[in-house]
Amino acid sequence: MCFLDLDGFKSVNDQYGHEVGDQLLVAVSGHLKSVLRGDDTLARLGGDEFVVLLSEVGSTEECMLVLDRILQAVAAPVLVGNITVNVTCSVGVSLYPQDNVDPDTLLRHADQAMYVAKEAGKNRYQLFDPESDRVAQEHRQFLELLSQALGRDEFALFYQPKVDLFDGEIMGVEALIRWHHPQRGLLAPAEFLPHLRGHELEGAFGQWVLDAALKQVSQWADAGFSIRISTNVSAHYLLSADFCDHLAQSLALYPNVPPDFLELEIQESAEADVERTIETLQRCRQLGVHFALDDFGTGYASLNYLRRLPVETLKIDNSFIHDMLTSADDRHIVEGVIQLAAIFNRKVIAEGVETLEHGAALRALGCRYAQGFGIARPMEAAAVPDWCRHWRDDAVWRQLDPGAAGLDIQMK
Incomplete structure (x- = not known):
């Protein structure tokens, strides 16, 4: 489960207005669909947040290949009228069954990992680490x-x-x-x-x-x-x-x-x-x-x-x-x-x-x-x-x- 948050989307809205921002979201959705596989699921939670459910992922390495494509797709320039807009995204990922919890907790863990990706510099993905989460909870x-x-x-x-x-x-x-x-x-x-x-x-x-x-x-x-x-x-x-x-x-x-x-x-x-x-x-x-x-x-x-x-x-x-x-x-x-x-x-x-x-x-x-x-x-x-x-x-x-x-x- 991947939790995506666009980097710099607020700046686009502030600089060009919400109409440009809305068209950017539509274009980003199209870019994401183009790199996902047939059995994968894309959903927009609201604002500039998306969730991607990757199915039948054979290994962490295979998941990372898809994540690399997601980062590249979101970062692709978008032409809105005569304006070229660029954004990136931060992605948090929780892997099942390594993270053996219910769907709501999987989504929460992916959200937590996304914030780690943000803090690490944005335009990257971060896999949720159950051990790190255990340490954080103990803290x-x-x-x-x-x-x-x-x-x-x-x-x-x-x-x-x-x-x-x-x-x-x-x-x-x-x-x-x-x-x-x-x-x-x-x-x-x-x-x-x-x-x-x-x-x-x-x-x-x-x-x-x-x-x-x-x-x-x-x-x-x-x-x-x-x-x-x-x-x-x-x-x-x-x-x-x-x-x-x-x-x-x-x-x-x-x-x-x-x-x-x-x-x-x-x-x-x-x-x-x-x-x-x-x-x-x-x-x-x-x-x-x-x-x-x-x-x-x-x-x-x-x-x-x-x-x-x-x-x-x-x-x-x-x-x-x-x-x-x-x-x-x-x-x-x-x-x-x-x-x-x-x-x-x-x-x-x-x-x-x-x-x-x-x-x-x-x-x-x-x-x-x-x-x-x-x-x-x-x-x-x-x-x-x-x-x-x-x-x-x-x-x-x-x-x-x-x-x-x-x-x-x-x-x-």
Whole structure:
């Protein structure tokens, strides 16, 4: 079963009028009939949509030969009066019995495949893939589960400290979302956040994280514990129309939290609108918040973009930190990012610091700030004040002399 949609038909109607459009549809129908076999069926659903039922197709390859003829037939120029009109078509195809469903579902699957053909560039056909559809359905079901979990308050924030490797000062904590799944237990962000990418739920989760982080800092402040916090913000949420307004409203809800206690971490993105990103960050900076560029070195930022982007901090991706003690390439990359940050007058923080040895090497390279499992694993809010006291009392950072680079000692 083939679902055809003409590419550019609306433009023909808009440019030449509906009478020309109607004559074009008649001509396209004739072209299609000329390439179909005697037992095949052609029907117009309405507008510029057609359905072709190919009978007795012996193989996928045979079907594709007919589809190639269909594309060529539709693309043939049509003379209407003294006007030559050209259109193409996008075709979605569902094959029975490979796609073993009822006729209505076959038509729906062909329609879905047609949209894939449209998105792939038009003037082509796309075979419906039952496996891809199964994955897509599972994705939709998981999104619904995430929406329900958000409504049931199943998510929580854990907090990972960021410290100064030179004097041990605690610079703040990063808020990291976790899911208390009813059956699977505590899930890390990698288990569910990728499913949100580009979906409207991404904004809802972004709002929840921002509000929950500010609420926690406010509660700590009420208890006499003052600390800065950073949260991750997706490009989709950052560039939503009401992001700055929501940020201002959230800050206003917690007057005991100074705006400069909040840092928003953004990622480099090939799809992001550079000018809109810069404008949004500038507007938010006027509220008093700070920005960091997360996972630096793994994305798409040009030096010109970095120069213009109003961020104060670059975060070196942990993939470079992890092997910097054994890989000269990774060590050189880390050193290059540190030097680049200095050139652009940005702070730099290393992610993924797992040992005292890493900390010593980073400090020797001039990297002042760090976070990672070797300093502290993400912890629940109640554990943060005690951890801060122990960090100051133990003074582990004082062991970060050049000689420590030869030790294999886990930082507490």
